[in-house]
Amino acid sequence: LSGLRYGGHTRVAPVIGRYDAYLSAEVAGGGKDSWSDPDLVLRIGASPTSKRLRKYLAATGADQYQVDPAGRWREAEFAATDLVVAEPSRLCARLSRLVGGGGGSPDWRAQWEEADRVAESIHSREADALDEATALGDEAATDDVDAGFHEGDALRAVAEALPDPATLFVSNSMPVRDLDRFVGPTTANVTALGNRGVSGIDGIVSGALGARAGTTDDVTLVLGDLALYHDSNGLLAVERCDADATVVTLNNDGGGIFHKLPIESFEPPFTESFKTPHGLDFEPLAALHGLEYERIDARPDALADRGESPTERADAVADEVAAAVSRAHEEPGSHLIEVDTDAEASHRTRERLAAAVDAAVHGDASDE
Numbered sequence: 001l002s003g004l005r006y007g008g009h010t011r012v013a014p015v016i017g018r019y020d021a022y023l024s025a026e027v028a029g030g031g032k033d034s035w036s037d038p039d040l041v042l043r044i045g046a047s048p049t050s051k052r053l054r055k056y057l058a059a060t061g062a063d064q065y066q067v068d069p070a071g072r073w074r075e076a077e078f079a080a081t082d083l084v085v086a087e088p089s090r091l092c093a094r095l096s097r098l099v100g101g102g103g104g105s106p107d108w109r110a111q112w113e114e115a116d117r118v119a120e121s122i123h124s125r126e127a128d129a130l131d132e133a134t135a136l137g138d139e140a141a142t143d144d145v146d147a148g149f150h151e152g153d154a155l156r157a158v159a160e161a162l163p164d165p166a167t168l169f170v171s172n173s174m175p176v177r178d179l180d181r182f183v184g185p186t187t188a189n190v191t192a193l194g195n196r197g198v199s200g201i202d203g204i205v206s207g208a209l210g211a212r213a214g215t216t217d218d219v220t221l222v223l224g225d226l227a228l229y230h231d232s233n234g235l236l237a238v239e240r241c242d243a244d245a246t247v248v249t250l251n252n253d254g255g256g257i258f259h260k261l262p263i264e265s266f267e268p269p270f271t272e273s274f275k276t277p278h279g280l281d282f283e284p285l286a287a288l289h290g291l292e293y294e295r296i297d298a299r300p301d302a303l304a305d306r307g308e309s310p311t312e313r314a315d316a317v318a319d320e321v322a323a324a325v326s327r328a329h330e331e332p333g334s335h336l337i338e339v340d341t342d343a344e345a346s347h348r349t350r351e352r353l354a355a356a357v358d359a360a361v362h363g364d365a366s367d368e
Contacts, residue, residue, distance in 0.1 A: 001049070001170070001176070001179075001192045001193065001194050002044075002045065002192075003190075003191060003192055005017040005183075005184065005185040005186070006185070006186055006188060006189065006190035006191075006192065007187065007188075007189055007190075008187050008189075010185040010186065010187055011187055014109060014112065014113055015185040016112050016113070016115075016116050016185075017116065017183070017184040017185045018115075018116045018119035018120060018123070018181065018182075018184050019050065019052075019053050019115075019116075020050040020052050020053060020177075020180050020181040021119040021122075021123070021181055021353075021354060021357040022115050022118075022119055022357050022358060022361040022362070023050075023052050023053050023056040024052045024055060024056055025052075025055040025056055025058070025059040027056060027362065028056050028057075028059035028060045028061075029059055029060065029061065031059075032362040032363075034362065034363065035111065035362060036108055036111060037060040037061075037062060038060060038062050039062055039063070040062055040063045040064075040065070041057055041060075041062050041063070041064040041065070042065050042067065042095075043057075043064055043065065043066050043067065043080065044067045044068075044088045044092075045067070045068065045074070045088070046074040047074055047075060047076035047077070049176055049177065049180045050177075050180050050181070054076055054077045054079075055077070057077070057079060058077040058078075058079035063081045063082070064079055064080045064081050064082070065080070065081070065082045065083075065084050066080040066082070066083050066084065067084045067086055067088050067091060068083065068084075068085065069085065069086060069087050069088065070085075071083065071085040114361075115361045116184065118357065118360045118361050119184075119357045119361070120184055122353060122356050122357050122360060123152070123156070123182050123353060123357075125311040125314065125315070148300055148303060148310040148311075148313050148314050148345070148349065149298050149303065149313060149314040149317040149318065149341075149349075150314075150341070150345070150346035150347075150349035150350060151174055151175075151178055151250050151252070151341050151343075151346045152178040152181060152182035152346070152350065152353075153182070153314055153317070153318045153321075154178075154222075154248070154250055154298070154318070154321050154339050154341070155170075155175065155178040155179050155182055155183055155222060156182050156183055156318065157318040157319070157321035157322040157325070158220060158222055158248055158321065158322070158325050159179070159183045159186070159190070160322055161321075161322040161323075161325035161326045161329075162188065162190060162218075162220060162325070162329075163218050163329050164188045164189055164190075165188075165189035165190070165191070165217050166188070166189070166190050166191070166217050166218050166219075166220065167190070167191045167192075167193060167211060167212070167215050167217040167218070167219045167220070168190055168191070168192050168193070168219075168220050168222070169192075169193045169194065169195075169204075169207065169208035169211055169219060169220070169221045169222070170192065170193070170194050170221075170222050170223075171194070171200075171201070171204045171221075171222060171223030171224055171227045172194065172196060172200035172201065172204070172227070173200055173201070173224050173226075173227070173255070173257045174224065174250075174257050174346075175222050175223060175224060175250065176194055177257075179192070179222075181350075191215070191217065193207075193208075193211055195207035195208075200227075201224075201226055201227040201230045201231070202230060202231065203231055203234070204221070204223050204227045204228075204230075204231050204234075205221065205223070205227075205228065205231040205232065205234030205235060205247070206231055206234035206237065208221035208223075208245060208247075209221075209234060209235075209237040209238065209241065209243040209245060210237070210243075212243040212244070212245050213237075213241055213243055218246070218329050219243075219244075219245045219246070220245070220246045220247075220248065220325065220329075221245055221246070221247045221248065222248045222249075222250070223247070223248075223249055223250075224249065224250055224251075224252070225249055225250070225251040225252065225253065225254070225278070225280070225282070226254065226255060226276075226278075228247070228249045228282060228285075229278065229280065232285055235247075235285070235288075235289040235291070236289065238289055238290065238291065238334045239289065239290060243334075244332075244333060244334045245334050246325060246328040246329060246334070246335045246337065247291070247334070247335065247336045247337070248321075248325065248337045248339065249282060249336065249337070249338050249339070250339050250341055251280075251281070251282065251338055251339065251340050251341065252340075252341045252342060252343035252346070253275075253277045253278065253279065253343070254271075254275040254276050254277040254278065254343065255274055255275050255276055258270070258274040258275055259275075259343055259344055259347040260347065261274070275343070281295070281338065282336060282338050283295065283338070285336070286336040289334075290333075290334070291333070291334045291335055291336040292328070292331070292333060292334070292335045292336070293335070293336050293337075293338070294324050294327075294328075294335070294336075294337050294338070295337075295338045295339075295340065296317065296320050296321060296324060296337065296338070296339045296340070297340045298317045298321075298339050298340060298341050299340055299341060299342045299345075300342055300345050302340075303316075303317065321337070321339060324337045325337065
């Protein structure tokens with residue numbers, strides 16, 4: 001959510017945005033022979049969203065300078081070696097003058113740019129990239145990587161459909177993680193915002209509509225079903241404060257992020273105490289608050305007529321999501337777009353794509 005991956009500077013500066021797809025603690029310290037770690041890390045602001053990036057940086061053993069103007073030690077991994085109390089933009093301007101013209105190592109820079117390109121190709125389901133990943137990787141790990149629509153595809157579709165300029169407010173749990181992994185740098189002027197909230201879901205709607213009150217940009221909010229349900233009264237601000245917005249809710253009927261935990265394998269505790277399905281749809285909520293409503297069913301059982309292959313079906317649904325977002329921004333008033341997804345299927349697809357990216361970027365571990 002730093003905003004550095006959005007804007008015209010991405011035309012000339014190497015902005016790396018898909019690191020969550022190919023970095024991990026196993027890559028660091030020579031874990032992958034072809035990968036070179038940094039010697040020094042300059043980190044500005046809070047700890048990164050990506051757990052994989054945090055673990056990777058900690059495992060490199062590099063000196064890490066954390067820059068925070070308030071002098072707060074915001075360090076999740078306890079891996080920072082130094083705290084620099086400074087205003088970030090002034091510090092970076094001074095540093096750029098000191099290192100200007102140095103150029104650095106072209107090979108080291110190319111390593112990151114190529115990894116990002118490969119990740120983007122696989123996330124986009126480009127046939128050649130998928131074939132290469134399957135050939136390089138473990139067959140069991142990359143099997144059926146030509147998988148269907150998942151929630152990360154929805155974040156990509158929303159981002160690609162945003163007007164320019166735009167404000168994108170993203171909820172916690174899987175939406176912000178999918179933004180971090182699947183939405184790469186773009187020249188569009190996008191302000192990306194978030195709000196941690198209590199337990200990650202409190203006040204998300206209210207925060208987004210509050211942001212709308214402070215900008216002339218079109219505002220798009222992407223959040224999960226539990227976050228929308230928890231702060232549904234926040235939609236009162238649409239009428240009371242004249243805060244028009246486009247709300248995209250990914251409804252996977254409960255706490256989908258918990259499929260990432262080992263408890264997923266234990267029933268009934270997983271469903272009853274972690275996933276907590278509610279069985280709700282949000283069309284009545286849209287009617288209550290005067291929002292235009294559109295529903296897109298992206299669950300696997302509903303996609304049989306959307307194409308011959310999983311990739312074709314995923315592309316068809318992504319196009320529907322993008323078209324719905326575009327219409328919402330072109331038409332007056334506020335809109336609620338409900339995208340019904342399957343949490344477990346989405347997680348399995350993320351895992352297959354992750355294995356494919358790892359194989360394509362780092363090669364088969366058996367060859368090392």
